[in-house]
Amino acid sequence: MLAALLYGQEDLRLEQVPDxxxxxxxxxIQVAAATTCGTDLKVWRRGGHARMLRPPTLFGHEAAGEIVAIGLGVTGWNIGDRVVANNSAPCLNCFFCHRQEYSLCPNLTFNNGTFAQYLKIPAPIVQQNLLPIPEDLPAELAAMTEPLACVLHGVARSNVKPGDRVALLGDGAIGLMFVAALANQGAEVFLFGGSDSRLQVGSKFGAAQVFNYRQVPDIPTTVKELTDGWGADVVIEATGVPAAWETAIACARPGATVNLFGGCPRDTTITVNTEQLHYSELTLKGVFHNTPDYVRAALSLLASRTVPFELLISDRQPLEQLEQVFQDMKDRKVIKVAIAN
Known part of the structure; x- marks a missing residue:
């Protein structure tokens, strides 16, 4: 089969590998649609990922398709079933799994290789995170289950209440999914990003106001002006840039929760004002990945069609164009691209 393999920093190769x-x-499964992700872009640019993969390796982690082969002992599934598989599953036996903190499981089974004609799903994922796709849900939308599950996990950890004013930094696919999920919970979302077209999508997803940060001299000052001088009740950072983490903290009101969601490069650090952290009683959170419950919730939300998530699909391309697709993502010409075989 034809598959994409990551060999290192911006070194992605299409090769013939055994089925x-x-x-x-x-x-x-035979891959019907694999969607690109901001995490894929970061991994491609950085040449690896601390948790999910080490080159050389099959690449890509969002896909939906049809079962074409079933291993010994698998029950409840049939050849031809349309399915979506999360890219991981917890072990269920460790310290963290016993506390239902599944995203912290040190034994997470990760799966990569969605940018290919076929994808093998490991047994732990088959057991926990392989789900049937509703009949009327297109494969390219079902493929977005994994990132949306991460977002729903992030929202749940952010202490958001109806009516909260939320400052959201980042207009990538994850940031825009956050807008939809937060607006669905009754939050007033102020979205800051660098692309007018993406900000328009944010408005359609329910953002109360959108701002191109290139036209905002000082984001924390703007947030305070929007919130009676206090700052946001909740701040979510969705860019993975250390400087943006510091900006996010500066946007917070006393007593706020700051969700530092975007994964930064390895070994980077930030500076935190200890006086603000202590006397303003801030809650700073790092939130990683998803859990089986949020995988199911994400697929349910996609299937409800209450949010036009199709607006995140900027383009559709064959696997042979994958290298150009990542160049387009690097240049911020597209949000997500559906790769079809």
Missing amino acids: PTPGPGEVV
Whole structure:
């Protein structure tokens, strides 16, 4: 089969590799649509990921498709079933899993390789995070289950209440998904990003006001002006830039929760004003990945069609154009691209 392999920093190659065969407890799907992700872009640019993969490796982690092979011991699934698989599953047996803190499981089974004709799903994911796609949901929308599950996890950890004023930094696919999820919970969202077209999508997803940060001299000052001089009740950072983490903290009112969601490069640090942190009683949170419950909630939200998530799909391209797709993502010409075989 034709598949994309990541060899290092911006070194992505299409190669012929053997078709996967399922072992015990596994299934193989024919990929109908694989969607690109900001995490894929960061991994491509950085040449690896601290948790999910090490080059050289099959690449991509968002996909939906149809089961074409079933391994020994798999029950409840049939050849031809339309399915979406999360890119991970917790072990269920460790310290963190016993406390239902599944995203912290040190034994997470990760799966990569969605930018290919076929994808093998490991047994733990088959058992916990392989879901049937509703009949009327297109594969390219179902493929977005994983990132939306991460967002729903992030929202749940952000202490958001109806009527809260939320400052959101970042207009990538994750940031825009946050807008939709937050607006759905009754929050008033102020979205800051660098692309007018993406900000328009944010407005359609329910943002109360949108701002191009290039036209905003000082984001924290603007947030305070929007919030009676206090700052936001909740701040969510969705860019993965250390300087933006510091900006996010500066946007917070006393007593606020700051969700530092965007993953920064390894070994980077930020400076925190200890006086503000202590006397303003700030809650700073790092939130990573998702859990099985949020995977199911995400697919349900996509299937409800209450949010026009199709607006996140900027383009559709064959696998052979994947290198150009990542260049377009790097240049911020597209939000997400559906790769079809």
